[in-house]
Amino acid sequence: MSKRKDIIIIGGGAAGFFAAINIAERHPKLSVAILERGKEGLQKVRISGGGRCNVTHAEFVPSELVKNYPRGEKELLGPFHTFMTGDTIAWFEERGVALKIEEDGRMFPESNTSQTIIDCFLQEAKKYNVEVLYNYVVKLINPKGNGFSVETSQGHLECDKLVVATGSNPKIWNLLKSLGHTIVPAVPSLFTFDINDKRIKDIPGVVAKDVEVKVLGTDLVSEGPLLVTHVGMSAPAILKLSAFGAIELAKRHYNFEIEVNFIKQDMEVCINTLKDLKHKLAKKQVVSFTQYGLPKRLWKQLVLASKIGEAQRWADINKEQLIELSKQLTASVFKVTGKSTFKEEFVTAGGVDLKDISFKTFESKIVSNLFFAGEVINVDAVTGGFNFQNAWTGAYIVSQSITK
Numbered sequence: 001m002s003k004r005k006d007i008i009i010i011g012g013g014a015a016g017f018f019a020a021i022n023i024a025e026r027h028p029k030l031s032v033a034i035l036e037r038g039k040e041g042l043q044k045v046r047i048s049g050g051g052r053c054n055v056t057h058a059e060f061v062p063s064e065l066v067k068n069y070p071r072g073e074k075e076l077l078g079p080f081h082t083f084m085t086g087d088t089i090a091w092f093e094e095r096g097v098a099l100k101i102e103e104d105g106r107m108f109p110e111s112n113t114s115q116t117i118i119d120c121f122l123q124e125a126k127k128y129n130v131e132v133l134y135n136y137v138v139k140l141i142n143p144k145g146n147g148f149s150v151e152t153s154q155g156h157l158e159c160d161k162l163v164v165a166t167g168s169n170p171k172i173w174n175l176l177k178s179l180g181h182t183i184v185p186a187v188p189s190l191f192t193f194d195i196n197d198k199r200i201k202d203i204p205g206v207v208a209k210d211v212e213v214k215v216l217g218t219d220l221v222s223e224g225p226l227l228v229t230h231v232g233m234s235a236p237a238i239l240k241l242s243a244f245g246a247i248e249l250a251k252r253h254y255n256f257e258i259e260v261n262f263i264k265q266d267m268e269v270c271i272n273t274l275k276d277l278k279h280k281l282a283k284k285q286v287v288s289f290t291q292y293g294l295p296k297r298l299w300k301q302l303v304l305a306s307k308i309g310e311a312q313r314w315a316d317i318n319k320e321q322l323i324e325l326s327k328q329l330t331a332s333v334f335k336v337t338g339k340s341t342f343k344e345e346f347v348t349a350g351g352v353d354l355k356d357i358s359f360k361t362f363e364s365k366i367v368s369n370l371f372f373a374g375e376v377i378n379v380d381a382v383t384g385g386f387n388f389q390n391a392w393t394g395a396y397i398v399s400q401s402i403t404k
């Protein structure tokens with residue numbers, strides 16, 4: 001095997017394979033090699049989306065798509081005009097992989113298995129003679145002339161252009177730092193909130209369809225479904241806060257308070273509605289007549305938390321109880337004491353500082369002929385297929401820049 005390649009890609013994950021295939025397809029004469037430290041590549045693709053691989057999201061307006069990126073919103077707008085969700089769908093379809101849209105906009109292979117994506121990548125890599133070198137751990141990157149010398153666990157290789165697609169890997173970040181890049185410290189993004197509270201302790205599995213959640217003492221706020229879990233709260237209303245608040249919540253060591261508005265109404269409006277109900281439902285038990293379309297078990301807990309007895313009727317509740325119930329419905333405060341992993345899916349905020357990258361080419365502004373794609377850069381997204389879309393977009397633009 002020649003130790004000299006035109007292009008070396010470090011990392012055989014989503015971004016690495018996508019870049020390699022697109023480079024090799026556009027320019028068959030270039031020698032392209034992927035160096036992957038594992039004995040197999042694409043491991044995150046395999047486990048992604050619960051084994052189904054949530055490839056992208058059915059959002060076709062770049063200015064809307066970028067809103068899903070707490071880090072990268074501004075920088076990805078241009079790149080999405082070059083390659084975004086529609087292009088991803090077409091790319092896979094042209095290679096025989098049909099994608100389907102689920103109700104919430106997430107897109108998966110029709111086969112419902114990530115193996116389809118892996119098979120597609122491996123076949124395409126083979127078809128275009130991409131050399132995939134497994135068990136190659138990259139240890140050093142040295143600029144040499146206009147190119148690079150790369151030290152690996154299996155000796156050294158050289159190349160003209162280098163693509164770093166190593167995901168969230170602290171060792172590679174250190175190497176990039178020694179080459180002059182700023183590395184934004186990594187913190188977890190996408191996690192659920194640990195909450196030990198009587199109101200939700202016995203009702204895991206309950207979903208409030210559309211709530212508003214604020215992190216008290218910050219301007220973090222989100223809306224969407226909320227799921228009560230065995231250890232706290234999850235679902236989009238919480239996960240969005242975990243992503244957009246990744247840095248702020250890490251600073252607070254995951255100890256903070258949230259205020260949940262279960263009915264997305266002002267407290268005053270709610271009080272008036274409850275006063276009407278007091279007359280209309282005078283003889284009925286408060287606990288038994290669920291309001292606002294809330295799940296029965298959640299309504300019961302909020303009523304009991306308002307110190308309204310289980311047998312109490314609407315006619316018998318006093319002013320304080322009525323105000324307390326409206327507070328529980330519109331401004332319930334919960335204490336968060338930690339975080340948990342969301343369905344084993346985790347994403348890291350942090351990485352190569354976006355200031356160091358040209359988003360027209362995904363090339364380093366510090367070292368020429370060095371390119372980045374995927375999670376190695378300081379971009380991350382909420383759950384829903386957006387993290388992979390960042391990998392596809394960056395990798396595609398790298399392939400264009402390199403083969404121009």
Ligand SMILES: Cc1cc2nc3c(=O)[nH]c(=O)nc-3n(C[C@H](O)[C@H](O)[C@H](O)COP(=O)(O)OP(=O)(O)OC[C@H]3O[C@@H](n4cnc5c(N)ncnc54)[C@H](O)[C@@H]3O)c2cc1C
Nearest residue numbers: 011013014015037048049054138167345374375385387388
């Ligand atoms: C359980 C789970 C489920 C997920 N599900 C989804 C989903 O459904 N949809 C979605 O959009 N996102 C999902 N994500 C996030 C998504 O997987 C990542 O954003 C994406 O994989 C990033 O791609 P990447 O190529 O940048 O990095 P990676 O996929 O992490 O690939 C990096 C590669 O580089 C290799 N590498 C690292 N260091 C070296 C080295 N020194 N030498 C050689 N090789 C090296 C690694 O072994 C790895 O193969 C999920 C994440 C997890 C953990």
